[in-house]
Amino acid sequence: MAPGFLKAIKPAIGVTFITANGMAGNASRSSLGKGEKMLDAGAKRRAALILDGHMGGPADGGASAGTIEVPFPVTQYLDTPQGRRIAYVQTPGAGPGLVFLGGFKSDMTGTKAQFLENWARETGRAFLRFDYSGHGQSSEDFLDGCIGDWAEDALQAIRMLTTGKQVLVGSSMGGWIALLVARAMPERVAALVGIAAAPDFTEDGMWSDFSETQRAALMRDGHVDLPSDYADEPYRITRRLIEDGRTRLVLRSPLPLPFPVRLLQGSDDTDVPVSVALKLFAHADSPDLNLTLVKGADHRFSEPENLALLARTWPKLPPLTRQPEPARWPQAAPAVP
Numbered sequence: 001m002a003p004g005f006l007k008a009i010k011p012a013i014g015v016t017f018i019t020a021n022g023m024a025g026n027a028s029r030s031s032l033g034k035g036e037k038m039l040d041a042g043a044k045r046r047a048a049l050i051l052d053g054h055m056g057g058p059a060d061g062g063a064s065a066g067t068i069e070v071p072f073p074v075t076q077y078l079d080t081p082q083g084r085r086i087a088y089v090q091t092p093g094a095g096p097g098l099v100f101l102g103g104f105k106s107d108m109t110g111t112k113a114q115f116l117e118n119w120a121r122e123t124g125r126a127f128l129r130f131d132y133s134g135h136g137q138s139s140e141d142f143l144d145g146c147i148g149d150w151a152e153d154a155l156q157a158i159r160m161l162t163t164g165k166q167v168l169v170g171s172s173m174g175g176w177i178a179l180l181v182a183r184a185m186p187e188r189v190a191a192l193v194g195i196a197a198a199p200d201f202t203e204d205g206m207w208s209d210f211s212e213t214q215r216a217a218l219m220r221d222g223h224v225d226l227p228s229d230y231a232d233e234p235y236r237i238t239r240r241l242i243e244d245g246r247t248r249l250v251l252r253s254p255l256p257l258p259f260p261v262r263l264l265q266g267s268d269d270t271d272v273p274v275s276v277a278l279k280l281f282a283h284a285d286s287p288d289l290n291l292t293l294v295k296g297a298d299h300r301f302s303e304p305e306n307l308a309l310l311a312r313t314w315p316k317l318p319p320l321t322r323q324p325e326p327a328r329w330p331q332a333a334p335a336v337p
Helices: 002-006 111-123 149-163 173-184 201-209 210-221 240-246 274-283 304-316
Strands: 050-052 067-068 076-077 085-091 093-100 125-130 166-171 189-195 222-225 235-238 261-266 289-294 325-328
Touching: 002 222, 067 125, 076 149, 076 201, 076 325, 085 111, 085 149, 093 111, 093 149, 093 173, 093 210, 093 289, 111 166, 111 289, 125 149, 125 201, 149 173, 173 189, 189 304, 201 240, 210 222, 210 240, 261 304, 274 289
Parallel strands: 093 125, 093 166, 166 189, 189 261, 261 289
Antiparallel strands: 050 067, 076 085, 085 125, 093 325, 222 235
16 A cells, blocks of 8 residues: 555645735635635735625724725745644634645645635635645655654644634544644544545555565665655655654554544545545544545545535534634734745
């Protein structure tokens, strides 16, 4: 499974933003979700998106009562107690908010992350996406990272940038990270959505598939190189990644998830096969757990029909069907260098 898992890692696509018709708040709701590129990198960093009513909260000058000014998606940075600088994009809105947790060697500009962000904007929900350390625009080297580091990044982002309960949406490795977050602070989780979730993949999807030669090289050299369909250079898997992963496994001990859980899995996913979803479904202890198998869907789960299913899944989660909580506003971010 290791080579197949790595085939699913693709180069990051360009960041897209929602544009406004004017610099000071003439954006229409119909423009949301179209993924147009931001006008000019040197243009004003914020444009007013005047949305109606239910979000509430203070307006930033010129907005009428009952409206809110929503900033363009601007990358900000969070300095964690571990000394890492985490890049993130946050959209204010009503709670419970949504947090997107990306996959292995992925970043926050992917199709699903931005699709969810646009859905959150259209429905007035708070939303957070970010890059783990060693990923995207965050600090550190990818090869120095491990599951524990990335889970800690997620914990710190949620603790320091959000308030109240959150809906965790984890894709691939992000599904594992979401489970680790839920295990560490269940009181902050309103619901969990796993998209081709890959819990324990370093053990069950890498180490278990390594040959004896690859295992020996990993232990001797501290890394092993695996071929990639998406880069000229091979993917380097480190001994630290494997050994730290063994301390973060979630399928070998009780896994209480005291909130609604939705698992979405493609039948044609050769990177994280259906058996993983079935194992997680059988193992997790939740009062409201559903698994949806989608015939023909692959690991990316990013085809239009897959995204349409995601759009139908989120609004039906019990925490999102109730009356929204008051708008949640992000804390002031560290200055962008």
